[in-house]
Amino acid sequence: MIDITGFGAADIVDYQAITHADMKAVNSAGNPNNVRPRNGTGASVAGSRLSLALPPYSYQMIRLKL
Numbered sequence: 001m002i003d004i005t006g007f008g009a010a011d012i013v014d015y016q017a018i019t020h021a022d023m024k025a026v027n028s029a030g031n032p033n034n035v036r037p038r039n040g041t042g043a044s045v046a047g048s049r050l051s052l053a054l055p056p057y058s059y060q061m062i063r064l065k066l
Contacts, residue, residue: 001049001050001051002049002050002051003048003049004045004048004049004050004064005048006048007048007064007066008066009066010045010050010064010065010066011045011064011065012043012044012045012050012062012063012064012065013063013064013065014061014062014063015039015040015041015043015052015060015061015062015063016037016038016039016040016060016061016062017037017038017039017040017055017058017059017060017061018035018036018037018038018058018059019055019056019057019058019059020034020035020057023057037061040052040060040062043062045064050062050064
């Protein structure tokens with residue numbers, strides 16, 4: 001949970017996540033999209049709280065409209 005008090009009403013406009021089950025996974029000429037941003041799921045805003053569950057070994061980007 002992330003407290004966003006003071007920012008006013010917020011809505012999620014974009015949520016991208018980069019994660020892979022294999023920590024040594026890479027992109028290659030034969031598989032250029034093996035590790036790439038994908039639409040994230042499970043994030044929500046309720047009042048002044050942004051909640052989400054983070055997958056292990058991941059990078060998250062969430063854009064909010066304030």
